[in-house]
Amino acid sequence: MGVVIPLEDNKNKQASVKPLVDLTMSDMERVNQLILSKAGSDVQMIPEVANHLISSGGKRLRPMLTLAAASLFGYEGDAHVKLATSVEFMHTATLLHDDxxxxxxxxxxKSTARTIWGNQASVLVGDFxxxxxxxxxxxxxxxxxxxxxSTAASVIAEGEVLQLSVAKNMETTEDDYLQVIRAKTAALFAAAAEVGPIVAATSNANRKALKSYGMNLGLAFQLVDDVLDYGGSSSELGKNVGDDFREGKITLPVILSYRRGTPEDRTFWREAIEGGNSDGANLEKALGLIRRYGGLSDTIARAQHYGTIARDALAPLPASPWKSALIEVIDFCIDRVS
Amino acid sequence: MGVVIPLEDNKNKQASVKPLVDLTMSDMERVNQLILSKAGSDVQMIPEVANHLISSGGKRLRPMLTLAAASLFGYEGDAHVKLATSVEFMHTATLLHDDxxxxxxxxxxKSTARTIWGNQASVLVGDFxxxxxxxxxxxxxxxxxxxxxSTAASVIAEGEVLQLSVAKNMETTEDDYLQVIRAKTAALFAAAAEVGPIVAATSNANRKALKSYGMNLGLAFQLVDDVLDYGGSSSELGKNVGDDFREGKITLPVILSYRRGTPEDRTFWREAIEGGNSDGANLEKALGLIRRYGGLSDTIARAQHYGTIARDALAPLPASPWKSALIEVIDFCIDRVS
Structure with a gap:
C-alpha cells in the first residue's frame, strides 16, 4: 500500500525558481567567474560601473535559461557557459542604457550607475x-x-526605439504594446533559450520549442512586471509603486483601463500620461481606475495565457528534472503577483 | 630622348583621396545601398535618426579602406561590401553615442541627432x-x-571610458593620450583595413601589414583632427575652433604646450581645463600658448611620424593602383592641416 500524493498538492505549493537554481548551480559559478573576468579592464571605471549593476542582486534568470536549455539536451562542454555570460552582458548593457x-x-x-558615475559612463560601459x-x-x-x-541585439534596440515612439500616446493598443515587449524583453529570453539547443546540436524542432518557450516566458515575465509596478510593495520591488505611471509609461494595465473607461476616465488618463499630471493624488486615482476595470487581474490573465503557451512548447520533450525546472519557472514568474 | 618628370612634382601636388574614391566607386555604391537598406526599420524614428547622420557628408573613409584592402589582394566577392557597411555602422553608432x-x-x-530627437533616441538608434x-x-x-x-568594438568603448577617466586631468602624458586615441580612433581604422585581407584569404603577413597601416593611419588622422580643432576655419570643420578647449578635452597640442610651459602657463591650463575657465578670452590665450610652444606644428610632426610607419607597412606589397591610392590617403589625411 503506497502513499498517494494528490496532484493538487503541487498546485497549492508556491512555484519556485529553486529547482532551476540548484540544477544550474555549478555552471552558474563558472558564469559568475566569467562575468568578473570579462567585465575586467585596466580602465578602472569599467569594472566599477559593471560590477555595481552585476552585483546588485538580479536573479540571473536569462543565463540560467541558456544553461538549462543546453543541459536539457545533454550538452556538457563550456560553450553554454560563454553564451550564458554573453546573454547576461547583453542584458546588463541594456539596463545601463535604459537607465x-x-x-x-x-x-x-540601489542608486543607478548613472546617478553615481554619470550618463556618459553608463552609455560607454554598456557599449563595452x-x-x-x-x-x-x-x-x-x-x-x-x-x-x-546578434539578431536579438538589433530587435531589442528596435523595440526600445518603438517604445520611445509610442510613449505617452494613449491610443497605443494592446497589440502595439505586445510588439514593444516582444522586442524589448521577450526576444532576449527567446534567444537565451534558443542557443541552448544550438550548442547541444539537437534537432530543429527542439530549437523551435525552446525559442517558443523563451519568447512566451518573456512576455509573461514582462506583463507581471507591469502589474508589480502598480501592485508590489516598494521594498520588494526595489522601486516605488507607480514608477511607470510617473514616467508616463504606458503598460497593459493602463491600456486596458483606458479602453474600458468612460470618456471622463479617458480624459483623466490623457491628462495624466500625455499631459504629465502624474503626481501622488493622480497616482491614487489611476490605481483606483485600474482596479475598477480589472487592469491588474486581466493583465495577469494575459500573462497566464502566454505561460500556458510556454508550457506547451516544452510538452513534447521527455520528462526530466531540467524540463520540470523550466516549467516551474513559468509559474514562478507569474506567482510573483499572487 | 624622353621627358624627365622630376619626382618632386608629385610631392608638390596636394595629396588627394580621389584615387581611392575613384577605385572604390562601384563598390561604394553597393555599400551605400546596403547602408540604406540595413538602417531601415518599420519603426520610423530609426531610419530618420540614422539617415540624418549617415547623409551628413562624412567621407566614408573607413568603409573605403575595407574595400581597398580586400581589392588590393584581388578579392571579387561581396563580403567586403558587407564588412565595409558594418564598419561604417560601428562608426555611426560611436558618433551617436559620442554626441x-x-x-x-x-x-x-549640422545639428546633432540628440538635439533633434533627444539623447534617448541617439543611444538606442546607436545600439540598433x-x-x-x-x-x-x-x-x-x-x-x-x-x-x-568584435574586439574593435570592445576596445573602442574601453578607449572612450579611458578618455572619460583622464578628462580634465592636466597630468595626462602623451603616452596616456596615445593609448586613448589608439583605442577610440585607430582601432577601428586598423580593423577596417585588416578585414580586407581576411576575406581575400591572403597571407598572415599581408593581414598584419594592413592592420599596421590602418592603426598608424588612424593615429595620424586623429592627431591632425586635434590640430584642426585649434587651427581650421569653422566652415571647413563644421564645428567651431576651440571646441575641444571649451569641452575641457585634453589633446596633444595642449599636452605639449602644458609640459613645455612655465609654471604660470601651467596654472593657466589647469584653471582653464580642470577649472572650466574656457571662455573666449581664455581660448585666445590658449591659442597663443599653443603656438608659442609649437603645439600644433609638433603634433603635425607626430602625425607625420605615424604616417611614415603606415607607408612602410605597405612597402613590401607589389606596386598597384590600389597600393598607391592607400598611400596617397596617408598624405591626404596629414595635408588637411597644411
Whole structure:
C-alpha cells in the first residue's frame, strides 16, 4: 500500500525558481567567474560601473535559461557557459542604457550607475559590455548562435526605439504594446533559450520549442512586471509603486483601463500620461481606475495565457528534472503577483 | 630622348583621396545601398535618426579602406561590401553615442541627432546600428573577421571610458593620450583595413601589414583632427575652433604646450581645463600658448611620424593602383592641416 500524493498538492505549493537554481548551480559559478573576468579592464571605471549593476542582486534568470536549455539536451562542454555570460552582458548593457534613456535614479533598490558615475559612463560601459558579449560569442564559434544573438541585439534596440515612439500616446493598443515587449524583453529570453539547443546540436524542432518557450516566458515575465509596478510593495520591488505611471509609461494595465473607461476616465488618463499630471493624488486615482476595470487581474490573465503557451512548447520533450525546472519557472514568474 | 618628370612634382601636388574614391566607386555604391537598406526599420524614428547622420557628408573613409584592402589582394566577392557597411555602422553608432556623452550640439556643421530627437533616441538608434553591424558580419560568416571587429568594438568603448577617466586631468602624458586615441580612433581604422585581407584569404603577413597601416593611419588622422580643432576655419570643420578647449578635452597640442610651459602657463591650463575657465578670452590665450610652444606644428610632426610607419607597412606589397591610392590617403589625411 503506497502513499498517494494528490496532484493538487503541487498546485497549492508556491512555484519556485529553486529547482532551476540548484540544477544550474555549478555552471552558474563558472558564469559568475566569467562575468568578473570579462567585465575586467585596466580602465578602472569599467569594472566599477559593471560590477555595481552585476552585483546588485538580479536573479540571473536569462543565463540560467541558456544553461538549462543546453543541459536539457545533454550538452556538457563550456560553450553554454560563454553564451550564458554573453546573454547576461547583453542584458546588463541594456539596463545601463535604459537607465540613461529613462533617467532612472533607482534600480533594484540601489542608486543607478548613472546617478553615481554619470550618463556618459553608463552609455560607454554598456557599449563595452556589448562588445565583450560579442567577443565571447565569437569565441564559441557557432555562427548559428551568433545569428540568433546578434539578431536579438538589433530587435531589442528596435523595440526600445518603438517604445520611445509610442510613449505617452494613449491610443497605443494592446497589440502595439505586445510588439514593444516582444522586442524589448521577450526576444532576449527567446534567444537565451534558443542557443541552448544550438550548442547541444539537437534537432530543429527542439530549437523551435525552446525559442517558443523563451519568447512566451518573456512576455509573461514582462506583463507581471507591469502589474508589480502598480501592485508590489516598494521594498520588494526595489522601486516605488507607480514608477511607470510617473514616467508616463504606458503598460497593459493602463491600456486596458483606458479602453474600458468612460470618456471622463479617458480624459483623466490623457491628462495624466500625455499631459504629465502624474503626481501622488493622480497616482491614487489611476490605481483606483485600474482596479475598477480589472487592469491588474486581466493583465495577469494575459500573462497566464502566454505561460500556458510556454508550457506547451516544452510538452513534447521527455520528462526530466531540467524540463520540470523550466516549467516551474513559468509559474514562478507569474506567482510573483499572487 | 624622353621627358624627365622630376619626382618632386608629385610631392608638390596636394595629396588627394580621389584615387581611392575613384577605385572604390562601384563598390561604394553597393555599400551605400546596403547602408540604406540595413538602417531601415518599420519603426520610423530609426531610419530618420540614422539617415540624418549617415547623409551628413562624412567621407566614408573607413568603409573605403575595407574595400581597398580586400581589392588590393584581388578579392571579387561581396563580403567586403558587407564588412565595409558594418564598419561604417560601428562608426555611426560611436558618433551617436559620442554626441550624447560629449553633449555636442553640432557635428559636420549640422545639428546633432540628440538635439533633434533627444539623447534617448541617439543611444538606442546607436545600439540598433551596432546590432545590425554584427548581423551583417555574421552573414559574411568569417569568424576571423568577426573576431577582429568584435574586439574593435570592445576596445573602442574601453578607449572612450579611458578618455572619460583622464578628462580634465592636466597630468595626462602623451603616452596616456596615445593609448586613448589608439583605442577610440585607430582601432577601428586598423580593423577596417585588416578585414580586407581576411576575406581575400591572403597571407598572415599581408593581414598584419594592413592592420599596421590602418592603426598608424588612424593615429595620424586623429592627431591632425586635434590640430584642426585649434587651427581650421569653422566652415571647413563644421564645428567651431576651440571646441575641444571649451569641452575641457585634453589633446596633444595642449599636452605639449602644458609640459613645455612655465609654471604660470601651467596654472593657466589647469584653471582653464580642470577649472572650466574656457571662455573666449581664455581660448585666445590658449591659442597663443599653443603656438608659442609649437603645439600644433609638433603634433603635425607626430602625425607625420605615424604616417611614415603606415607607408612602410605597405612597402613590401607589389606596386598597384590600389597600393598607391592607400598611400596617397596617408598624405591626404596629414595635408588637411597644411
Amino acid at each position: 540613461v534613456v529613462d533617467e532612472s535614479d533607482l534600480r533594484r533598490g 559590455l556589448l562588445g565583450q558579449a560579442f567577443r565571447m560569442m565569437v569565441d564559441v564559434g557557432s555562427l548559428e548562435a551568433l545569428d540568433v544573438l | 550624447v556623452v560629449d553633449e555636442s550640439d553640432l557635428r559636420r556643421g 546600428l551596432l546590432g545590425q553591424a554584427f548581423r551583417m558580419m555574421v552573414d559574411v560568416g568569417s569568424l576571423e573577421a568577426l573576431d577582429v571587429l
